[in-house]
Amino acid sequence: MAKKMHLYFTDVFGVSEQDLERYGAFNISLVTDLPLFIDPFLLFNGEKEEYQKLHHHIIHYLRFLKAKSEAGIVNDPLLKSWYCFSEVKQNWFGFCTTRNTGRGLGKDFAKALDQNLVLVFKNFGREQITQGSHLEKLCLIKSGVGRDMISDFTTNLTKDFLLKYTEQFALEYISSTQRKLVAVPRAYFDYNLERWMSKKYHLPFYNRDYVILTPRDILTKDDTWINHADMNSNFEDIPDAIENDVLRAQINNYFYSMIPKKGEPTREDYVRAMTETLKRYPELIDYYIKIKEDTGDEAVANCSKKVSDSYLLYVSQFGELALLLDRHTDFYKVPGTTRQETRQKIEFLKDVIENKGGHLIFYVRGKPVLKESDVHILYRLTWHYTPSDISREVNDGRGPVDFKISRGAYDKTLVEFKLASNPQLQRNLARQLEIYKNASDAETGYKVIVYFSEQELNRVKRILKELKMEGAPNIYLIDARKDNKPSASKA
Numbered sequence: 001m002a003k004k005m006h007l008y009f010t011d012v013f014g015v016s017e018q019d020l021e022r023y024g025a026f027n028i029s030l031v032t033d034l035p036l037f038i039d040p041f042l043l044f045n046g047e048k049e050e051y052q053k054l055h056h057h058i059i060h061y062l063r064f065l066k067a068k069s070e071a072g073i074v075n076d077p078l079l080k081s082w083y084c085f086s087e088v089k090q091n092w093f094g095f096c097t098t099r100n101t102g103r104g105l106g107k108d109f110a111k112a113l114d115q116n117l118v119l120v121f122k123n124f125g126r127e128q129i130t131q132g133s134h135l136e137k138l139c140l141i142k143s144g145v146g147r148d149m150i151s152d153f154t155t156n157l158t159k160d161f162l163l164k165y166t167e168q169f170a171l172e173y174i175s176s177t178q179r180k181l182v183a184v185p186r187a188y189f190d191y192n193l194e195r196w197m198s199k200k201y202h203l204p205f206y207n208r209d210y211v212i213l214t215p216r217d218i219l220t221k222d223d224t225w226i227n228h229a230d231m232n233s234n235f236e237d238i239p240d241a242i243e244n245d246v247l248r249a250q251i252n253n254y255f256y257s258m259i260p261k262k263g264e265p266t267r268e269d270y271v272r273a274m275t276e277t278l279k280r281y282p283e284l285i286d287y288y289i290k291i292k293e294d295t296g297d298e299a300v301a302n303c304s305k306k307v308s309d310s311y312l313l314y315v316s317q318f319g320e321l322a323l324l325l326d327r328h329t330d331f332y333k334v335p336g337t338t339r340q341e342t343r344q345k346i347e348f349l350k351d352v353i354e355n356k357g358g359h360l361i362f363y364v365r366g367k368p369v370l371k372e373s374d375v376h377i378l379y380r381l382t383w384h385y386t387p388s389d390i391s392r393e394v395n396d397g398r399g400p401v402d403f404k405i406s407r408g409a410y411d412k413t414l415v416e417f418k419l420a421s422n423p424q425l426q427r428n429l430a431r432q433l434e435i436y437k438n439a440s441d442a443e444t445g446y447k448v449i450v451y452f453s454e455q456e457l458n459r460v461k462r463i464l465k466e467l468k469m470e471g472a473p474n475i476y477l478i479d480a481r482k483d484n485k486p487s488a489s490k491a
Helices: 009-013 017-023 040-044 049-071 076-083 107-119 135-139 147-157 159-173 228-233 235-241 245-257 267-280 283-294 296-328 338-355 358-362 372-382 425-440 454-466
Strands: 036-038 179-190 195-206 219-221 389-395 400-406 412-419 444-451 475-479
Touching: 009 017, 009 195, 017 159, 036 040, 036 147, 040 049, 040 135, 040 147, 040 296, 049 076, 049 107, 049 135, 049 147, 076 107, 107 135, 135 147, 135 283, 147 159, 159 179, 159 195, 219 296, 228 235, 228 283, 235 245, 235 283, 245 267, 267 283, 283 296, 296 338, 296 358, 296 372, 338 358, 338 400, 338 412, 338 444, 338 475, 372 400, 372 412, 412 425, 425 454, 444 454, 454 475
Parallel strands: 412 444, 444 475
Antiparallel strands: 036 219, 179 195, 389 400, 400 412
């Protein structure tokens, strides 16, 4: 059963989902990271005073770094101490779907942040156009600072709050046998000593590590509300927010002068023009941020829906699939080699999805999942109970593979999970798996392709026919259509 399988926080610590929901925390998986993260804009725009204080704390720390960078005293040891952070893996959020170990913020991030604070954002902390300062500003020009780095930085700077938030829940709802007094390193920053300090907290403890809870209402998925891609997509609308008509005309004139007059401009031409215009008129970044501030209510509604959909998919529905597999198959009994284990698990998964109502887990509000990363999370959650080591996106020299299942050096099997809608499917089928098998010295590799319509099925069949791979024993097609299945009540 799902509870016995300990897939989620509530399963492991024996608390009710209702209590956790009332407290406001997300029911994290303790098997694999989920692709959610804290959006600093939700702290800035939050109605709760504690969230706004957190945002002020983040900006205060950045202003501290800016002052040090401008003074020119940041040597390598201080760069490591002040600018570099490990991933806070104990919150079980992020973009690693093996377990919960990510890269963190190393020297590349530190150097980019150090340089940007001095060279690009001279008025950081003293903005006049926007209502406030924003951490996300650091990723609005191509700078080596991306979404995952903003996420890790925000989590590290709010760690003391998250630990206290978790401690309060643990003391009230979790048995003393399942929590522990933990000294957490780099929990808060002491501005007098100018260094990160450790602190002790009573925290949930599982599998030799503590666990951190996060409030649902500061989480988002996909990207922060203020982000580089959104700014690029709406770049031509930004000058409209400028009241000074002379400046507005100058910016528009400069932007369009950067676009080649001959031939049809390419996407690269527009990106180059935007980059040059931002360098010439950096105040455009502040005008973009002001637009996002003015539409902050949309951010709250947008992120709330994303988090609700994520809970429905990753917790409610993926957890239900584990129940179906346990109830209807021998999925959790482990046969012989990794080759036998992998093949049988794929076949059990295919049967439950196609014949026992399991297809419903792929749909959120009537629409099928569109990301292969979601299928990978499903795979990792349901394949939790196995003596095999499951490695995600292993790179053995010729590119990453979805999963490698291994028991020692001589028993290895590779698995690729793909959506039929993947535009690179044909090339992937033709080359990828055989390359990975050879690179990993794996005896066997399997392809699992999930489709949601007859059109997608016909596309896959056409590709397999062109590649002369029809009927290949290592390729499985899983029919996740909902228009050709019995109702859930009959499944």
